[in-house]
Amino acid sequence: QVQLVESGGGLVQAGGSLRLSCAASGRTFSSYALGWFRQAPGKEREFVATISGGGASTSYADSVKGRFTIARDNAKNTMYLQMNNLRPEDTAVYYCAAKTGGRVVVGGLYPYWGQGTQVTVSS
DSSP states (O other), X not given: OOOEEEEOXXXXXXXXXXXXXXXXXXXXXXXXXXXXXXXXXXXXXXXXXXXXXXXXXXXXXXXXXXXXXXXXETTTTEEEEEEXXXXXXXXXXEEEEEEESSOOSOGGGOOEEOOOEEEEEEO
């Protein structure tokens, strides 16, 4: 089992940057594929990015491709989401999630979730 805690959210102007972190407990961090998801008010949760256990494979939602970068440091049991050129439509609560095995973009296949961190982008 793994426990996840997100941090790094906040208020930023459009065009600005933020870096989210997701710290995990447990000794087998590298065996988990990880993902970032987000949920805006009144909308369903959506996939943002995912990364494999070793960090070599990643994938992104089209809406963030070229602006967001997912990464992980297995020695620190931490995953990151670098968000550049932020837009008002990126405003949401961002969640990190973990699963054993391969990475997937379907949130329902991740059994472990953090509590979320709010990102607000002003225009």
